[in-house]
Amino acid sequence: RKEVEQDPGPFNVPEGATVAFNCTYSNSASQSFFWYRQDCRKEPKLLMSVYSSGNEDGRFTAQLNRASQYISLLIRDSKLSDSATYLCVGTSNTGKLIFGQGTTLQVKP
Amino acid sequence: GAGVSQSPRYKVAKRGQDVALRCDPISGHVSLFWYQQALGQGPEFLTYFQNEAQLDKSGLPSDRFFAERPEGSVSTLKIQRTQQEDSAVYLCASSFFSRKGYQETQYFGPGTRLLVL
Numbered sequence: 001r002k003e004v005e006q007d008p009g010p011f012n013v014p015e016g017a018t019v020a021f022n023c024t025y026s027n028s029a030s031q032s033f034f035w036y037r038q039d040c041r042k043e044p045k046l047l048m049s050v051y052s053s054g055n056e057d058g059r060f061t062a063q064l065n066r067a068s069q070y071i072s073l074l075i076r077d078s079k080l081s082d083s084a085t086y087l088c089v090g091t092s093n094t095g096k097l098i099f100g101q102g103t104t105l106q107v108k109p
Numbered sequence: 110g111a112g113v114s115q116s117p118r119y120k121v122a123k124r125g126q127d128v129a130l131r132c133d134p135i136s137g138h139v140s141l142f143w144y145q146q147a148l149g150q151g152p153e154f155l156t157y158f159q160n161e162a163q164l165d166k167s168g169l170p171s172d173r174f175f176a177e178r179p180e181g182s183v184s185t186l187k188i189q190r191t192q193q194e195d196s197a198v199y200l201c202a203s204s205f206f207s208r209k210g211y212q213e214t215q216y217f218g219p220g221t222r223l224l225v226l
Contacts, residue, residue, distance in 0.1 A: 004151075008149075042219070043200060043217035043218060043219050043220055044152065044200070044217050045217070046214055046215075087151050087152075094157065094164070094165055095140065095157065095204075096142065096154040096157055096165060096168075097142070097144070097152070097154065097202075097215060098154065099144075099151030099152050099153070100151050101149075101150055101151050102150070102151050
């Protein structure tokens with residue numbers, strides 16, 4: 001079993017839709033959590049950190065459930081520019097990032 | 110200011126060739142990480158430096174992979190006798206500091222796309 005697992009998709013949604021991504025993690029990837037965004041043929045870029053209390057940044061909301069070892073990302077009012085791969089990331093206690101496979105989002109006009 | 114830079118951006122190697130990939134981290138960043146990203150997958154950890162000390166090399170897939178950071182800034186990832194399965198994007202990331210229980214943001218370079226024929 002991979003340390004961080006997420007549905008690779010693709011998720012195809014119309015502009016303006018709300019879309020949710022989920023991922024699960026194992027104990028070895030449970031120090032801190034992030035969502036990274038990766039555009040095609042580009043490097044990953046930090047989208048937001050994930051906290052147990054929830055974290056909102058504009059149209060994006062991230063949530064962590066430690067009891068279920070589950071992380072989510074909600075995108076409201078999807079834009080064409082949101083099309084990308086979203087990487088769910090845990091960390092080990094040494095600081096290394098442990099990435100999920102990534103979920104591909106395609107927002108259509 | 111300048112971000113993380115990597116060179117070359119693209120490298121084509123014949124099977125059996127040695128390659129060297131360079132990473133210039135953000136100035137002042139203590140921690141440096143190397144990741145390997147295969148097509149359609151998320152990045153996978155290879156190795157981690159704190160200054161010049163290689164603190165974790167558990168992700169290096171074989172003894173053909175070697176990384177160094179002799180002066181605590183620029184790092185080189187060397188792959189000896191390349192194989193086709195080494196074809197991937199090699200990403201370097203740096204952060205101001207990383208320690209147990211605390212994670213600084215890691216900033217990624219553009220990657221080196223390696224193709225082994």
